[in-house]
Structures are given as C-alpha cells and as structure tokens.
Amino acid sequence: MNPMSMDRDEPSSLLSLSNHSLEQFVLLAKGAKGFACAELIKQVLEAPGVHVFGELLEVPNIKELETGAYATHFRTLNLFAYGTYKDYLENKSEFLELTPVQCKKLQHLTIATLATQEKCIPYSVLLKELDIKNVRDLEDLIIEAIYADIIHGKLDQECKRVEVDVALGRDARLEDATGIADVLADWCNACEAVLNSVDRHIQRANHHKQRAIRHQQVIDQEIVYIKKTLKTQAENDEGGAGGSESHSAPKKSSGKGKTPRSSKFWQKTT
Incomplete structure (x- = not known):
C-alpha cells in the first residue's frame, strides 16, 4: 500500500498561530489572582489552537502559583509546555487529572516532540509513548494532529510509520x-x-x-x-589541367606512301 498522504497547505508559521490564540489568556492572567488563575490554566489547556504556553508561564500572577494550593495547576501547565504524555503517565499524582480533550492535546504535543527527534516515527514508538493499544486509534490520532496543524506529513501504512515534513515548535x-x-x-x-x-x-x-x-x-x-588547404589544392589542380591541353604539340605524320629520297642515287643510267 502506498503512503497515505496527509499534506496540507504549508502555513506561514505554525507557532505564530498558536501564539495569537494564547494572547487572550495572557491578558486575562495579568488581571487574575489565585483561584481565577488556576481556572484560567484549566481553560487554556483545553482551548483549541493553543499549543505553546511559555508566555503564559512568564506572567507574574501565574508564577505565584508555583508554590501553595495551586502548585498542581502550575506543574500541569509546565507539563503541557515542556513535557510529554509519558511524563504524565509516570507521575500522575504530580498533575491535575486530565480531561479527554486535555489528554488528546498532550498526545498531539508528544507527537510534535517525537518529530523533532526523528522524521520517520515508527508506529511501535508512538503506540508506546502515547499509550495507545491499536494501530487504528493511533492513525486517527495522527490524522487529527495533522488537521490541527501540529505536524504536516503522511502515514506510511505499509512500513507502519508516520513521515513528518514539519512539526510545531514547542516551548x-x-x-x-x-x-x-x-x-x-x-x-x-x-x-x-x-x-x-x-x-x-x-x-x-x-x-x-x-x-x-x-x-x-x-x-x-x-x-x-x-x-583553405583543400580549396587551394583544388584550384591548382584545375589550373594545371587547362594549361597542358592548350600547349600540347601536334602529332607527327606517319609518312606512309612516300618514296625515300635516298633511293634515286641507286638508279642505273642508260
């Protein structure tokens, strides 16, 4: 089976689209405190089109959550900024319990991270890193990531891998x-x-x-x-042939029928 092409029109910048969607949350975070910031983090983790979070992490009101009652929210935001789905599975107690939408977004971000390490990612690696049990669900997730502009590439179902052309840059x-x-x-x-x-x-x-x-x-x-040499030689040959014909001597007569002059001296007189 030929690779299933899932190429889309090349965006001017995958990262710029995500940054634009994040701006509204950054503005809200600057005027929020405590519980309001914690709820804002939950919202941004589910918001469609938001896949980078570094600018939000730099907001002072968000940084204040690093310690205290909402430290789990802050660690979860860091997880989405820098971590992978495998990090979440290995340390679930350190983070918020993710909703299905948040889980899928983190899985998409994990694909983007894997794409920075190798351009042809085997299904076996993705199944393990994303904790998915069958290939059909994996391919559906990859297709969703492509249409979400997380990665651009194609599925090679024969070789059981995804070939990535370009991937979203993470924080x-x-x-x-x-x-x-x-x-x-x-x-x-x-x-x-x-x-x-x-x-x-x-x-x-x-x-x-x-x-x-x-x-x-x-x-x-x-x-x-x-x-030039051939032309000169040809001209000389033509000139020599014409001159010999005009100056040739006339042929001598054979002299047949004439009596030799010397014979008269031998005639007898009477």
Whole structure:
C-alpha cells in the first residue's frame, strides 16, 4: 500500500498561530489572582489552537502559583509546555487529572516532540509513548494532529510509520538554550561545508569549461586551415589541367606512301 498522504497547505508559521490564540489568556492572567488563575490554566489547556504556553508561564500572577494550593495547576501547565504524555503517565499524582480533550492535546504535543527527534516515527514508538493499544486509534490520532496543524506529513501504512515534513515548535526552557545553540552552530557549520563544496565544484566546472572552449577553438582553427588547404589544392589542380591541353604539340605524320629520297642515287643510267 502506498503512503497515505496527509499534506496540507504549508502555513506561514505554525507557532505564530498558536501564539495569537494564547494572547487572550495572557491578558486575562495579568488581571487574575489565585483561584481565577488556576481556572484560567484549566481553560487554556483545553482551548483549541493553543499549543505553546511559555508566555503564559512568564506572567507574574501565574508564577505565584508555583508554590501553595495551586502548585498542581502550575506543574500541569509546565507539563503541557515542556513535557510529554509519558511524563504524565509516570507521575500522575504530580498533575491535575486530565480531561479527554486535555489528554488528546498532550498526545498531539508528544507527537510534535517525537518529530523533532526523528522524521520517520515508527508506529511501535508512538503506540508506546502515547499509550495507545491499536494501530487504528493511533492513525486517527495522527490524522487529527495533522488537521490541527501540529505536524504536516503522511502515514506510511505499509512500513507502519508516520513521515513528518514539519512539526510545531514547542516551548524551550532556558537551560535548553545551550543545546539549541550547539545544534544551530552545527547546522551553520554544515551549511558552510556545503557552500565550500559547491564553490569547489563550480571552480572545477569552470576550469573544465575553459579547457573545452580552448579545445574547440583549436579544432575550429584546424577546420578552417584544412578547408583553405583543400580549396587551394583544388584550384591548382584545375589550373594545371587547362594549361597542358592548350600547349600540347601536334602529332607527327606517319609518312606512309612516300618514296625515300635516298633511293634515286641507286638508279642505273642508260
């Protein structure tokens, strides 16, 4: 079976769409306190189109929830910003009990995280990381993630994997900055190496081109010389043939029927 294509029109920025949806919650959080902020967190975790939460985590009123009665709400918001569904399953007591909508959103975000690690994700890995029991439910979840603009790609049902073209960028912790900078530095170095290789190939191609041009010029000159030589030779041959015909000597007569002059000296006189 051929891969099932689920490509969609490439967005200008997956992240910008999520940021735009988050703005209203950031504005509300700036004027809320305590319980109101905790309820706001529950709402944002279920809100469609909101898949990044870093800006909300930076709001002072939200930061105040890190300790106290609503610390669980704060940890759950951190989970959606940086964590995966597997983190939730392994530490359920640390977080709020998620609704089905929130579970699905966290599973979608987990797919986005896995897509940053490898572009072809086997079904076996996804089944384990998302705690899904059968392939049909997994494929439905992946298709939902594609239509939610979490990832863009296609299902390869024959090879049992999802091939990701582009994925939503998730929030990054401050301590991740060094690793991100290293990745970008490696990418820049790789680009520089490719550019240098391209330059060398261009120089080599130009060198071969110049040699080919010079060789062609030599051949063209030889062709011109040969043509001139053949033309001159042909003209000389034509001129020599005409001159020999005009200056040829007349043929001598054979002299048949004539008596030799010397014979009269041998005649007898009477």
